[in-house]
Amino acid sequence: MDRISELPKEILQRILYFLSQEDVVRTSLLSKSWRYIWCSRPNLVFSDKNVYFQGKKQEFLSVVDETLQRYCDRRLRLEDFHLCMSDRDSLSLLDKWIAELATMGVKDFCLHILRENSCRVIVDLPVVLEAESLKVLWLHYCDLGRNIPENITFVRLQLLHLKNALIVQEIFDKIISSCTLITTLWLKDCKGLKTIKLEKNLHKYLKHFTFVNNAIYRKDERNVEIDAPALEKVTIYGSKVRFHYRKLRNLNNLVERSRVLCIDAPNMECFDYTGLVVPYVSFAPTSGWSNIKLCITGHDVDGAPSWFHILSKFIHALRHSIICLKKFHCSPNNNNLHVLGQDDDVINVGNRHVVVDDLTLKIGRSSSFTYLLNGLFCICRPRYVTPHWFSQENWNKERKVKEARDFFCKIEKTIDSTGNHDIRQYLEGFTFEGFDEFLLDWQPLQVATLLESEFVEFRVRLQWSDQHCESSSKLLES
Amino acid sequence: MAAETGTPTTLTLKSNDDELFSVAESAAILSVTIRNMVEDGCAGGVIPLDNVDGKTLASVITYMNGISAIPADEEKKKSYRDKFLSDKDFETLADMVLAANYLNMSCLMDAVSAKIAQVMEKKSVGWVRRKFGIENDYTPEEEAAVKEEHKWTFEGVETDDDN
Numbered sequence A: 001m002d003r004i005s006e007l008p009k010e011i012l013q014r015i016l017y018f019l020s021q022e023d024v025v026r027t028s029l030l031s032k033s034w035r036y037i038w039c040s041r042p043n044l045v046f047s048d049k050n051v052y053f054q055g056k057k058q059e060f061l062s063v064v065d066e067t068l069q070r071y072c073d074r075r076l077r078l079e080d081f082h083l084c085m086s087d088r089d090s091l092s093l094l095d096k097w098i099a100e101l102a103t104m105g106v107k108d109f110c111l112h113i114l115r116e117n118s119c120r121v122i123v124d125l126p127v128v129l130e131a132e133s134l135k136v137l138w139l140h141y142c143d144l145g146r147n148i149p150e151n152i153t154f155v156r157l158q159l160l161h162l163k164n165a166l167i168v169q170e171i172f173d174k175i176i177s178s179c180t181l182i183t184t185l186w187l188k189d190c191k192g193l194k195t196i197k198l199e200k201n202l203h204k205y206l207k208h209f210t211f212v213n214n215a216i217y218r219k220d221e222r223n224v225e226i227d228a229p230a231l232e233k234v235t236i237y238g239s240k241v242r243f244h245y246r247k248l249r250n251l252n253n254l255v256e257r258s259r260v261l262c263i264d265a266p267n268m269e270c271f272d273y274t275g276l277v278v279p280y281v282s283f284a285p286t287s288g289w290s291n292i293k294l295c296i297t298g299h300d301v302d303g304a305p306s307w308f309h310i311l312s313k314f315i316h317a318l319r320h321s322i323i324c325l326k327k328f329h330c331s332p333n334n335n336n337l338h339v340l341g342q343d344d345d346v347i348n349v350g351n352r353h354v355v356v357d358d359l360t361l362k363i364g365r366s367s368s369f370t371y372l373l374n375g376l377f378c379i380c381r382p383r384y385v386t387p388h389w390f391s392q393e394n395w396n397k398e399r400k401v402k403e404a405r406d407f408f409c410k411i412e413k414t415i416d417s418t419g420n421h422d423i424r425q426y427l428e429g430f431t432f433e434g435f436d437e438f439l440l441d442w443q444p445l446q447v448a449t450l451l452e453s454e455f456v457e458f459r460v461r462l463q464w465s466d467q468h469c470e471s472s473s474k475l476l477e478s
Numbered sequence B: 001m002a003a004e005t006g007t008p009t010t011l012t013l014k015s016n017d018d019e020l021f022s023v024a025e026s027a028a029i030l031s032v033t034i035r036n037m038v039e040d041g042c043a044g045g046v047i048p049l050d051n052v053d054g055k056t057l058a059s060v061i062t063y064m065n066g067i068s069a070i071p072a073d074e075e076k077k078k079s080y081r082d083k084f085l086s087d088k089d090f091e092t093l094a095d096m097v098l099a100a101n102y103l104n105m106s107c108l109m110d111a112v113s114a115k116i117a118q119v120m121e122k123k124s125v126g127w128v129r130r131k132f133g134i135e136n137d138y139t140p141e142e143e144a145a146v147k148e149e150h151k152w153t154f155e156g157v158e159t160d161d162d163n
Helices: A009-016 A021-029 A057-073 A091-104 A126-130 A169-178 A304-317 A335-339 A344-348 A369-379 A397-416 A421-426 A447-452 A473-477 B032-039 B054-068 B074-086 B090-103 B106-120 B125-132 B140-149
Strands: A043-047 A080-085 A108-113 A136-140 A159-163 A184-188 A195-198 A208-212 A222-227 A233-237 A241-243 A262-264 A270-275 A289-296 A322-329 A354-363 A380-389 A427-436 A441-444 A458-464 B010-014 B020-024 B046-048
Touching: A009 B090, A009 B106, A021 A043, A021 B106, A021 B125, A021 B140, A043 A057, A057 A080, A057 A091, A080 A091, A091 A108, A091 A126, A169 A195, A289 A304, A304 A354, A304 A369, A322 A380, A354 A369, A369 A380, A369 A397, A380 A397, A397 A427, A397 A447, A397 A458, A421 A427, B010 B032, B020 B054, B032 B090, B054 B074, B054 B090, B054 B106, B074 B106, B090 B106, B106 B125
Parallel strands: A043 A080, A080 A108, A108 A136, A136 A159, A159 A184, A184 A208, A195 A222, A208 A233, A222 A241, A233 A270, A270 A289, A289 A322, A322 A354, A354 A380, B010 B046
Antiparallel strands: A380 A458, A427 A441, A427 A458, B010 B020
């Protein structure tokens, strides 16, 4: 017999686990020994995007219904049930299926309702709240109803993933206070949610928290309090989210800004953050990466020294991880930054300079580039500065080379003409580099011969002499 | 234990063709089978792994060392796994899936299984048979009957003519 057919049945089932329903059913035709292997795999993955079902909604529903019925009747083990469909007229079936899944003890349920013609389709699904056996719940484009059940007992729930879900605050509160085992909470554009409160005593296993709030509901202010001791990874995106953490309220009067984010998570390992405000963090990632994307708006730089002051504290807290800092100009006019570059220690609050692995600067038409760079050199030691331009994807090679040359000239000018004694004293040298697509590596380049080169990406490598600064460099070299 | 003494403990693993490998305990205990042996106090001497040959074990140890050097970042671990498996042929993958199953290493087991499954994705029955060398022992009548039963699964697949 051939090698794959010889594998033990439990391994074949594991392999089949990763296939869609049509792919797995088709294996029955491979040979006689494959005839029934697919029948009892512990997961079902259906999608009506399959070409065969175009215009055959009814047939799709019967295939799902019959398959599920077969698992029910034969008491087969079913752990995961993933369903992706665009049909909203089959709600009664969905209600029936979910009730069946709940009795079968399904642990992983994923429902993705596709949008038809870009209008919002929201499926009313209060029945899902009764599925006590769930460990994993994914809902996309669903409505969890208005009737607030007396009890929600997601006692086994470990992962909650809600996207474009409509959920009233009371239901969310009940879910979140019932799931003490939760490790991953992923929320994107959830309407109805005003407050998310994660508590130390209740959510002691929470490792990953993602909160994304896109443009659609920007008007709503959200309130997030995170106090989760085991948090390892946080991803936050949303420009008008208001976060706070009670303990820190009086720590520093600068917290009294309109938008504040404070996070306390002693076990934080990786930290991913995109936002308009520089957060206050009371944790120190000890390994891993910190990916920080900050947008600078006119509002944020009203008091530029204090803004840099907060940023300095922030990256100092992250200093034991490998920091990648990306900064984007949102406002065309950042002249407020001109006040910088006079007294480093005011900005740096006496902290040692933090090594930043990669500093990516989004270059707009801003005149404040030099000032921004000077300010950043006061608080951190970037190993690399990488330029990124708006709409660079559409540029031809000549344009890209021209912009790269401009960028290199600006860097040179900033370094040569700086009044910042830090740069004069500690910057030992810098090299312009381009990414060679054939060698798949960065190579030093000459600005004069840029046009003849094949480079498509550019950066500046900086060598600093003050290696006494607290840094993650050891981590990088190991 | 490594954490107590401050010096990393090394284990010696023996393949079924009598090759010996040293590996850091912290990496080796990714295998639940090995971890259980260590916890039962069998780590002092040589740990025999009767179901894994030397070539496969060498590869598994490369994986153990590689993945345990990555801090807890699931995305980076995933990209390491993808890269690790990218140049492996099916024979090697079959050896590895058996080894991962025997060693009880769920992350490697899942990664290799998914990689094998990927080969079958959206591919016709004929293509999969040829790829894995599976002999079709159905009579034409039997085959037609099975096909009729599941006719919804045959749309949108790459045809038998593809190689």
